[in-house]
Amino acid sequence: MAYRWTNTLKDKDVTDKAVFLNRRQLMAGAAGLGLVGMAGAAEAEALVPNALEDISNYCNYYEFGTGKEDPAKYAHTLTTEPWSVTIDGMVDRPAAYAFEDIMAKMSLEERIYRFRCVEAWSMVVPWNGFELADLLNLAGVQSGAKYVAFETVLRPDEMPGVKFPVLDWPYVEGLRLDEAMHPLTLMATGIYGEDIPKQNGAPLRLVVPWKYGFKSIKSVVRITLTDKEPPTSWNKANAREYGFYSNVNPEVDHPRWSQATERKLGGGLFAKRVPTLMFNGYEEEVAGLYAGMDLRAQF
DSSP, X not given: OXXXXXXXXXXXXXXSHHHHHHHHHIIIIISOSSOTTOOSHHHHSOOOOOOHHHHHHSOOOXXXXXXXXXXXXXXXGOOOSSOEEXXXXXXXXXXXXXXXXXXXXXXXXXXXXXXXXXXXXXXXXXXXEEEHHHHHHHHOBOTTOOEEEXXXXXXXXXXXXXXXXXXXXXXXXXXXXXXXXXXXXXXEEEETTEEOOGGGTTTOXXXXXXXXXXXXXXXXXXXXXXXXXXXXXXXXXXXXXXXXXXXXXXXXXXXXXXXXXXXXXXXXXXXXXXXXXXXXXXXXXXXXXXXXXOTTTOO
């Protein structure tokens, strides 16, 4: 396992939500919760997690409907046991990896991350999971691989939203290999020390905190290593509005709204919008991935 940082907090410190909330500034600021050993602005700020009610009842998962509350209403129909993830393409050990076997080999970590939706709202989520790099190394990435493609489960009998052609199902996403191998890139299996709710992408989802939320694909069943840029669902639907990279960037607006500010969930009815941070506040950690790129053209 990677062990790119040392976490002094254990599961027992965070599984009780009330205790977690009482300690949240210590955990996010002093311990970093996933950012210890990674200097920069992302660890300097004490992040205050949103309540589980906010996180689990306000989300996008179009396979269960386009309303923000639809996933919480309908995702209970999703069967998550048994579960496996097929890892194929340019890997040394292609296979269908059982979820329980993956979990037995991974070291779970606790990380508080900002989450910024392309719709200009945001929250802070206390994820549990492991670095994607560890999973890819388990399969053995071949030297010619340049990209990682992801696919969400597709079960029309369990997912009422796929009856409507909102997107080309199944939902697919992709990262450049260096993005996928970055220490901040997480495969999340839990929130607040408990199994991740089905509406949030159970049992296994991607979390890339410096990108807009739709890049963090849910309920992953396939990961493919490739030497070609993979198609991604929202880019296929509207390439003018949704680029392959989709990094959080307050200087590049969505064609239909500004990305300069965001609405923080949980702030109350009269909460003011706040400035959006470059790369969602993780600029010092990830800006080097895009050195020399025109971030307006390659958005």
